[in-house]
Amino acid sequence: MIIYVVITIAALVHGFSGVGFGLVSMIIFSFIFNDIERIAAVVGIIGTLVFTGLFFISKDNKKIDWLKVLIISLGSVLGTYVGYKFLLLFNNNTIFKVFIGIAILILSMISVFKYSVKFISDDKGVLAFFTGIISGIISGVFIAGGPPLALYLYSQVDDPRDAKGTLQVIFIITGLIRVVIVGIGKIGYSKDILFISLIVVLPVIAMLFLGNHISKKSKEEIIRKIIYYFIGFSGLIIALMGALKII
Numbered sequence: 388m389i390i391y392v393v394i395t396i397a398a399l400v401h402g403f404s405g406v407g408f409g410l411v412s413m414i415i416f417s418f419i420f421n422d423i424e425r426i427a428a429v430v431g432i433i434g435t436l437v438f439t440g441l442f443f444i445s446k447d448n449k450k451i452d453w454l455k456v457l458i459i460s461l462g463s464v465l466g467t468y469v470g471y472k473f474l475l476l477f478n479n480n481t482i483f484k485v486f487i488g489i490a491i492l493i494l495s496m497i498s499v500f501k502y503s504v505k506f507i508s509d510d511k512g513v514l515a516f517f518t519g520i521i522s523g524i525i526s527g528v529f530i531a532g533g534p535p536l537a538l539y540l541y542s543q544v545d546d547p548r549d550a551k552g553t554l555q556v557i558f559i560i561t562g563l564i565r566v567v568i569v570g571i572g573k574i575g576y577s578k579d580i581l582f583i584s585l586i587v588v589l590p591v592i593a594m595l596f597l598g599n600h601i602s603k604k605s606k607e608e609i610i611r612k613i614i615y616y617f618i619g620f621s622g623l624i625i626a627l628m629g630a631l632k633i634i
Contacts, residue, residue, distance in 0.1 A: 390416075390429070390583060390587075391586075393411075393412055394430075394587050394590075395587070395590045395591060397409075397411040397412040398437055398590075398591040398594035398598070399594040399597060399598045400598065400617070401437055401441065401595070402444070402594060402596065402597060402598020402601075402602070403610075404537075404547075404598075404610075404613070404614045404617060405537065405547070405551035405554050405614075406533045406534065406554060407533065407618075407621070408430075408433075408434050408438075408533075409431075409434050410533055410534065411621075412430045412434075414624055414625075425577075429584055432580070432581075433587060433588075433591060435562035436584075436588060436591065437591060438555045438558035439555075440591070440592055441595050442552060444595055445548075445552055445599055450552055451553045451556055455512065455515050455540070456553060456557055456560070458512040458515040458516050458519065459516070459518060459536065459557050460560045460561065461516065462515070462516040462517065462518065462519020462522075463523035463526070463532070464561075465519075465520055466519060466525075467523035467524070467561075467564075468523070469520070469523070469524050481629055481630060484625060484626070484629025484630075485626045485629045485630050487525055487629075488625030488626025488627070488628075489622065490622070491534045491621065492620075492623050492626065493622075494538055494622075495619035518535055518536060521535050522536050523561075526561065533558070534621055534622065536558075537554060538615075541611070541614065541615075546607045546610075547607070548602060548607070548610065
């Protein structure tokens with residue numbers, strides 16, 4: 388039962404902010420379950436459904452920057468490979484996790500207090516590719532690649548809702564890659580993993596609708612601050628959990 392509660396809460400957060408499903412789920416599950424790899428497989432499947440669902444639910448999917456999608460996705464694939472290599476070379480990556488968590492916290496707080504509208508111009512996509520690599524590396528080490536992407540994409544628009552569709556497409560691509568990797572790997576997908584993923588679909592879709600509806604009814608300034616505070620808090624949690632070796 389706890390799995391369904393956590394998953395639906397994470398879906399509500401993601402529906403509102405466009406980011407956070409995997410992060411919220413894995414942070415909470417890390418404190419509850421020891422077999423985190425199997426839980427991560429469930430989160431991976433449901434996460435891909437969440438990203439696809441929000442893509443269709445949100446009207447902002449008409450504002451997709453396909454060039455950014457391509458550039459960031461390529462960078463993310465490269466970064467994920469680098470992240471897995473990092474894990475193979477360094478079993479103890481506590482310092483890396485703490486550093487990433489603190490970096491996310493600092494960047495999000497700068498976004499909250501210093502900038503009220505878009506503040507990054509990246510017409511050539513150089514920063515997009517670099518952001519994709521960083522996100523991929525983080526995803527390769529532990530599931531938290533969303534915040535860097537959200538910070539980058541949301542910083543380029545006056546209203547974060549305008550970038551929600553673009554963000555979901557990138558999540559769908561990286562999510563599908565992760566699902567395939569897990570499926571052909573040693574973990575695979577057992578009947579119980581598939582069953583859990585199936586029966587939680589309807590509640591998840593309902594929470595996505597609710598979160599997106601709340602987002603549409605809220606003011607842009609409030610949405611931006613809530614998202615950045617959430618990302619900053621997530622960075623702090625990542626740093627603490629990394630230091631305590633929970634993740």
